[in-house]
Amino acid sequence: MRIREASVEDASAIARVAVDTWKTAYRGIIDDNYLNSLSYEEREKGWRQYPFHECYVYVAEDNTQNIIGFAAAGPERESNPMYQGELYAIYINQDYQSKGVGSALFLSILKKLDNTGINSLVLWALSASPYRKFYEKHGGKPVQSKLLEMEGFAYQITAYGWPDIKVANVGGIK
Template sequence: MAPDDAPAVAALHATSWRSAYRGIVPDAFLDHDVVADRQAVWAARLQTDPSPQALGHVIEDAGTGELIGFAYALRGHDPVWGTLVDNLHVHPAHKGRGLGRQLLQAVARSLAPPHSAQPLHLWVLDANEPAKRFYARLGAEFAERSMSSPFGGVPLPEWRCVWRDPATLLLND
């Protein structure tokens, strides 16, 4: 993931949220504010203030070159839970093709010591049943429940999904 990927990453992130979070997150946010919100986030993350602990992976459509999936993680983000997969998104038209699994595996492969010996975790909204089923199929442990940072002004229940050994994701090839 490179600084010039920010606009495409932001657009895909907004598209993904509009698809996955409709009926969960306020419609006004999804319909009006999500694009500008994601543009600001990704400009900061990739262009203005990139983290030295960040790693990102993208998947582009082989025919069009269009961004169709990405993962963004922060190595060693938490002393207990390890690396945080802060974002994992696949374009709705490309779901069900194994791209999400490939992206999580790319993150796991990118972890070098000492991070490869730490857990890998992410947060999933409690109401996002398809994502919860996906993470469960990949062996995630639903470790704890919390409240999210606000989405469009509304905090929502979420679960921490953890892979205590990230290498287990590579067994799902």
């Protein structure tokens, strides 16, 4: 496995990971009609317009250079005075979960944030998601909850915070 910075040329592969993982990770949590309507083409359009120059996106590649996961982060978006950075997304193809890929991507994001002077982090996760354990394992603490309205449905989401990313449970930032 290799972790590297992503670029707009990776948009198609990132879109595939995003759609595939949403359909597996959120089945039974998010409305099936919405999940079934997700398309690679629509997600790719969004990733082609993504501000790679303003945010940090890393991809994980398998041994044949196929992208199997990604993470995206940047400045915190809700003007929360407690947190400077935000993890916008982290998704790993189902076949590669629980094999260290997510931790490697998370560590890459933490290093990048630290190198740019951002030393605190927040992320939002669906409260019903079993993947919240990943954030807790890595030292994130639940700090806030709210409703997210999407496609006519409302979902409870929980913010996880790291007031100091240097103490995140990923072996430290080096």
